[in-house]
Amino acid sequence: MTSMLIVGVGGQGAILFSKILTEALVEKGYDVKMSEVHGMAQRGGSVSTQVRFGKKVLSPIIGLGEADILVSLEEMESARYCSYLKPGAIAIINRYRLLPGSLADGKESYPEGIVDFMSAHFETHLVEAAAAAQALGNSRCMNLVLLGAMSNLEAFKDLDWETVIRRSVPQRLLDLNLKAFEAGRALPW
């Protein structure tokens, strides 16, 4: 069984990411469970969804030291959830910084050394999703860029991504999201 954590900041699209991922895993015949948090957590706070898949999944959620793969839509959030990872697990990190409200006054700066710390302890893959998304003219599709990058992992090699994206995204945003996915898939891994 594989346990995953998809983390980011409210509004970055962690839930759509997880929805597409889980639907693709179901198509492939896996037992899948996914857990998300609603309500207060949406308003610009730190968010996480958990996805578990395999032959048979029991609990929908995990605890410390149990995740195999972390996908972080924001740089610092990867470190916030790193204790949920098995040592040496895979971490896919968007090199994108969103300043938390607590730092808006400029008195303290965004913490440095996150990527070095993550790279030292985990099999870390850095993704420049912001640049890829901006090249497509919409920074809000970073989540699909990350999904495309993640699809290069062995565990997801032959999932039917396109079919699932087609039915998960509104028609007017479909072309953008498909391009974002492909852009992510083509990024150096």
Next chain:
Amino acid sequence: MPKHLYSGNEAVARGAYEAGVKVCSAYPGTPSTEIFESLPQYEPALYCEWAPNEKVALEVAYGASIANVRSMCAMKHVGLNVAADPMFTAAYNGVGAGFVIITADDPDMHSSQNEQDNRRYAEFAKIPMLEPSDSLECQAFIKEAFEISERFDVPVIFRMTTRLCHSKSLIELHEPIEIESKPYSRNASKFVSTPANARRNHASLEKKLADLEAFSNASPLNQEIDNPGATIGVISSSVAFLYAQEAFGDKASYLKLGLTFPLPMDRIRQFASRFERVIVIEELEPFMETAIRAAGIECEGKAMTGKIYELNPQLVEQRVLGIQKPYVACPIKLPARAPSLCPGCPHRGFFYALSQNADYVICGDIGCYTLGCAPPLNAMDSVVCMGGGFTLAHGMAKAFEMLGDKRHKVFGVLGDSTFFHSGLTGASEIIYNSSSVIPCILDNRITGMTGQQDNPGTGRNLMGGSAPVLDIEAILRSMGYDKVLVVDPWKLDEVKAAIKEALDHEGHCALIAKRPCLLIKGAPRTARRFAVDTQVCKACRKCLKLGCGAISMKEGKSSIDPVLCGGCSLCAQTCPFGAIKEA
């Protein structure tokens, strides 16, 4: 048969539809909201609505049950406090057709003000209770709930938790069953709760509970999962069962309980007798453990698992088996990333205006606007429960009156949906027992925090139809507020002037800050964006006092993120140097 990923909430809605439910009423509340958001797709087989509050929802569903159709209501855990009054008496009376009360508890308080364990309500109100563990059981158990309700002539509590409501797992879809409707005929001795009827009904309820315990002992809702050679017997229910199963694996055998009130005590006694150790795994209160011990059966549980916050497989493993998996903690100090009012949120301007005077006492309420408490606004003295904003304010004002304190000015602040939920009674209280409180309604034309649900003020209903718009201003005037000021919270001068006018007013004055939430689908939005002229900016940081997520200091000057900016212009209005202008 194809399998579909359904959340627990979606699966309950699907199962209820398949069970032939006809009338459904709820008030939105995390984590229960999506049950009712997924009901309209099953029209016209069923009717569903957002009620103004949970008590109304429970009464509506109960009325439908008396009229002989299957019915259900849903609410978050604290909502059942509001709905408790009719529930206790409905238990005495019994039902017409199947009647199910869904409570969604929130262990860990992901989006709640407490983590009360509503299983206690089942015992307190003498109502049988089902607890599913995953989406498949949500779908199957809700059907059982209607069956049990009809067979034993009782309401049934269907208890869910956040991790069940918001976790998706696979289910198969079935066709709805056809239910033959029974004609209605008056049954006053059953449904008119006079003392004479209630005495008889209480006695009959006790008899039903004895029958239900026998049913529970035999029911397949409670099942044993045996692992040969296991020396530990685990008794568990709800999603905690899955945590236990993952933590103990085949080291334990399990008694997995789906019908947890009345507990199947004979089954439990028989199961427990086979093991050296019997461990109860449950979240929050020792609901099962206490009852099992009281029956003279030895077991362990809460001394190890704890009774606060939620569990997970790793916590069960660590606390019960003493196994800690290795993990790496981040040594770098990470700044908090707390939720905050959205950029452009209409609530911000109102709280900013109130935050300017330290003598203002602000009794807040439950909703997005609870976030007015967060720094840098810090504009809140109390938040307790739905509707409490007005009435706590009245109490504080009376206390200041008794103390001769004229310095503090008390504001009660709540939203439009909360006003209809339980603000109306508080607004009456302020008039009836005259206090100086200024009730304020932050009318953003929607129920915001739970994700944009309609309410009596929005003009639409749950099934997508149009509805009459209840006029908050007219309601307040009819109560006796001789001055009701309606302001646009994007205009700070207007808000400040209204606050002053309200404080100076001799009679009773109420304030309505009216502007639609930016997240309402199809709501008009402004295209304007604001930017800082860094040549003019003196870095005084006044704009940062708004606590807007779009504004931060960059290279020593204020800066506005054009993607995040909501166009409210509050920053431009607060800048003393005119450095912020429309971009």
